[in-house]
Amino acid sequence: MIELDETTPVATRRPRRRWLNWLGTAIGLGLIALLAWRLDWRQFAEVLQSARPEFVLATFLAITLEQVIRGWKWRQILTPVCDCRTSHLFGATMAGYLANLLVPLGLSPFVRSWLVARKQKISVSCALATVAIDRLVDGLVFAGIVVVVVPAAVIPDPNGNIGLGLLLGAGGSAVAIVVALVLLVHHKRRSASGIGILLVLVDRLPKRVSVRARSLALAFADGIVWPRERWRGAAIVMASIVIKLIAASHLFWAGLAFGVVLEPLVYLALLAILGFIVILAHMARVPAGFVVGAVFSLGLFGVGDATALAMVTVVMAANMLAVALFGGWGLWAHGVGLGDLGRRKVAADGSP
Structure with missing residues (x-):
């Protein structure tokens, strides 16, 4: 539990946050309205009807393969903690995405950690730490790809603002991720002796929550791991690179x-642009950020709005189908129903 600063009343913070949410929603709806106004809907319907099913299927298979590799990568990270099957981790990952699709509150990391914790008899906090390591590695790889691709790709941007913004964003992200990794390693080392900045802060909480919070912090430290085998460490990084290439x-x-066929580097450039657009849209609470951002980004490379929206529709439909199909299978494989995904159930089983 995090206590609020006493100098800022709760009644003041809530309206401010609500105001920001409404502003993000208004911006998102405005962008959607602009796209709808520009779009020739009859042309869009004709383009969508002309879709070749074999490539739609290939999109679905690529999305599935990406998550299978993600499950395998997570298995390598978890090796010092427990021995998991890739199929179970794949199912847990997809189940997390399914939970986020049904209840878009960012529950995916918690749900996938909870499922693995139940299966392997470890704490949710420990499993959640391995998810954090997984995502930080992905973030570093993504930043590296941006730094390599942006100077090499020809992005239609006369003023160079997009390229410069991507490079600055990648550099800032890399610095933030390195700082986060250093802090995690520090927490791991200091927690072994029962001390550390986080534990000191936790001990200052009210007594009724400090004991529980300390237990969670120590369990989280148990999950800050990296395999001793060099080949596993290299495999984790290589898997992240392959995942990004498949995503592109x-x-x-x-x-x-x-x-539609574009230059190979263009797809990596699109990955870089859309990656930051999705992050910014999420932070600003702008709905449909991926859809609008993808249509805009494809338009930079000469793809018409109707065709671009049709491409985005195929990707989103394939993604939702994969999440629904394999996410449901993942829940079944872990012996969990949709009704068990509530916060109370996850919290009840999340003891360290």
Whole structure:
């Protein structure tokens, strides 16, 4: 539990946050309205009907393969903690996405950690720490790809603002991730002796929550791990690179469904642009950020709005189908129903 600063009343913070949410929603709806006004809906329907099913299927398979590799990568990170099957981790990952699809509150990391914790008899906090390591590695790899791709790709940007913004964003992200990793390692080392900045802060909480919070912090430290085998460490990084390359191929396969073929580096440039657009849209609470951002980004490379929206529709439909199908299977494999995904159930089983 985090106590609020006494100098800022709760009644003041809530209206401010609500105001920001409404502003983000208004911006998102405005962008959607602009896209709808620009779009030739009859042309969009004709383009969508012309989709080649084999490439739509390829999009679905690429999305599935990406998550299978993600499950395998998570298995390598978890090796010092427990021995898991890739299929179980794949199912837990997809189940987390399914929970986020049904209740868009950012529950995916907690749900996947909870499922693995139940299966392997470890704490949710420990499993959650391995998810954090997984995401930080992905973030570093993504930043590296941006730094390599942006100078090499030809982005239609006369003023250079997009390229410069991407490079600055990648550099800032890399610095923030390195700082986060250093803090995690520090917490791991200091927690072994029962001390550390986080534990000191936790001990200052009210007695009724400090004991529980300390237990969670120590359990989280148990999950800050990295495999001793060098080949596993290299495999984790390589898997992250492959995952990003497959993610970039989503629009490639979806484009082939409508006869759109771009330069190979363009798909990586699109990955970089959309990656930051999705992050900014999430932070600003702007709905449909991926849809509007993808249509805008594809438009930079000469793809018409109707075709771009059709490509995005294929990617989103394939993604939702994969999440629904394999997420449901993942819940079944872990012996969990949709009704068990509530916060209370996860919290009840989340003891360290």
